[in-house]
Amino acid sequence: MAVFVEVDHVDRVFPLAGGGEYIALKNIDLQIHKGEFVSLVGHSGCGKSTLLNIMAGLDQPSAGGIVLEGRQVTEPGPDRMVVFQNYSLLPWLTVRQNIALAVDEVMQKHPKAVRDRIVEHHIDLVGLKRAADKRPGQLSGGMKQRVAIARALAIRPKLLLLDEPFGALDALTRGGLQERLMQICQEHEVTCVMVTHDVDEALLLSDRIVLMTNGPEAHIGQIVDVPFSRPRERMEVVKHPNYYSLRNEIVYFLNQQKRAKLHKAKPVVAVAANGLEKVNLELGFIPLVDCAPLIVAKEKGLFDAYGLSQVTLNREPSWNAIADGVTSGRLDAAIMVAGMPLGITLGYGNQRPQPMVSALTLSRNGNAITFNRRLYDAGVRSLADFKAAIDRRPDQVHTLAAVHPTSMHNLLLRYWLASGGIDPDRDVSVTVIPPAQMVSNLKAGTIDGYCVGEPWNARAVQEGLGVVMAIDNEIWPGHIEKVLGVTEAWANQYPKTHIALVKALLEACEYCDDRRNREEIAEILARPEYIGADEVLIRQGFLDPYDRGDGREPTQVLNYVQFFTGKANYPDVTEAVWMMTQMARWGITPFPRNWLEVAERVKRADIFGRAARELGLLDIGRDRHSIQLFDGIPFDPDHPLEYLNSLSIKRDLRVEEIVLDPLNV
């Protein structure tokens, strides 16, 4: 689709009375397609209205520019009509006169009769026939906003700009108007940009939601794609499996911005002590069984033992929050899904690539694929059954969920489906939902299955909602699962701290894999500040025989989750290359032409090696090896492109050179 409006690296700087300057907007870059509805969301004072005014031409950018259909915007014009926050109707004119003022001026080349018809049509469109001869002072707020919308639509703008259009209205009126606006925009294919505070409103109306960071120097923090199909109904949107995870993501972003504001007030200084550059570390984790090493290191005092005396563990709501926390510097380090450091380095999800480092693998295995019990009862017992069920009812779209695009859950689930001849994007739909929301979504029927770590499979089995279709041990025994992730900049800034952190966690991993300790660890994990789940669920697979929920006797699974044994912790370059092929296979990231450079920059075997030597743990490094999953297709790390080409189910491949050290011009 061609770009309709381009916001090209816009800066806006206001001179201050005292002589200095205030940088309101910094490097805003955004492309909007024809017919798209984009929302700008952010805290007050983040410059979203300024951006809207710049797009309208009412304000001029200090640098950069706005291009509408190939032409630069320099002044306001009726092709970019604005619906202002406070309606901006002229109080001395009636409803009809207000609309006619706009129509008569903009559509001068049409005869008077045509213009009058347009005015009447738009009064009808917003249902104000009875109030056409009233003045704005005699109308309610909702009616005034309807007049403003009618006035804006009547002159057929190419781009409709809405500045918190429903902000001042009561909930009922707001709901009605939102639906009305949605309908009109859809019918007339109006391209819209809306500034709003209301997350639900943004989700209902938008195709994309642009989240702005706080000023000064506000910029685009994140762009959320809203995948709901159109035409939309409010209730259908709310029931969509992704609704709450998207909502959480946005709310989380906003809260994060609020916290960042407070953060800025008292900047965190690195506390150097014990011969380390920084001992006050903020570490992020997601409540899952395989976060055990982090929690053990904290509870058993291993951080302190290596000089990290002020470690705080932060329980995060989603993997996106982890990625965002580490790249933004809020978190020093975090436990990450295996592909995340690579994904961020390659710039997954159209984000700016940022070099990451992972010097330690924290866990292997520990996931399972759970299907809704309904499917099992309908005879779906294996992948082949699932394929047959899909072929039988092609009209029925099954939705499966994984926890993050770059996670092994996503990559393995897709691999597993593709090995059974099921295209994960065409035959089913694979969506992203945070781990803790999987069971509730399964229960609500918005998803048909998922791939996730424990205790979320055990939970579905225990509640009788789902049946475990496959354990990842059966797909790829001993696969990389969770890793330690930091930014490369952080690793370079605090090298000694980094090694201390790796040492503490490596020792914790060893502790976790000693069966004698697992009773104690299960008890610690069950505590409300960590996973906060029933200990029985945590013990599933971790200690106890694993119940798949298919009526068979629970069986003991060897190495259901693995933290140390089998040279588990080595940052394995071969696995990194495999993950990059899979992420490229599904279009999550481009495949780097310099794949070996990327893999070795991220997987820092040197840091791991030094930490291991200092701990006296010898011979836990891995050699180059080839990988073979359950289907027997070999993966040779020296020829990843040939491997990719040999796969039949895949997306269009992008092969790009990933520049890790951008030249400073």
Place this chain on the structure above:
Amino acid sequence: MTAPLDIRPSRSRLNLHRLGEQFLSWLKGLIPPAIAILVFLVIWQLFTMSPDANLPSPIRTVSETWELIVNPFFNYGGTDKGLFWQILTSLQRVALGFSLAAIVGVALGILVGTSRVMYQALDPIFQVLRTVPPLAWLPISLAAFQQANPSAIFVIFITAIWPIIINTTEGVRQIPQDYNNVARVLQLSKPKYFFKVLFPATVPYIFTGLRIGIGLSWLAIVAAEMLIGGVGIGFFIWDAWNSSRISDIIIAIVYVGLVGLLLDRLIVFASNLVLSEEQQS
């Protein structure tokens, strides 16, 4: 749209019962000021009861000026005219001077308000001139016009014009940015902008200026007439003082006050006719 149309009921619905009630409450509202006036009169009477008082008591005032009160329309030629004619002459001067001031003031105000350069150039001058007391203009205008009547009118003009200019200027400068933004987005032509946006938005400020202006002109006319002589309520007071008719002065003052109030109400009434509901303060 399914939301109900909650249009306010129009205000001009005739309702006899409601009118009666309104009249009653209006009457009730008159009681406190009536009492206040009564108390004032009693105090005045008490202070001026003694035979050697310098000022007449209210009762004496009324009895001495009974002729003036009951017969405001007499005309014995020269300056010996009834109070009605005196006030009418003053009002004519005010009407002429004030109308000129309104026309010139609004035009100048809009000019200064719309142009930043003009504002920077002229506003300081206005600020200085508006503080000049009305009577200070009189010698200059007498020198310029050589005649009493045009001089008096000029004094009215120059007194009333400043608040009109300043308020109009302010009105133009205070046009809500939103209205200007609408005009800019729609790319309204200059004349359309003037008649549909600028002027209507400025009207409330213009009326504020007019109201202050009319009050000032009525203040000025009395003072000016005292100096220039001829028929007029100002000279009537001066003449009464020269002939020691203190009671006449008092009754003239009451008339001056009442007429001033009426003029003020007149402007308010006119502004209510012109302004739409939400523009009224």
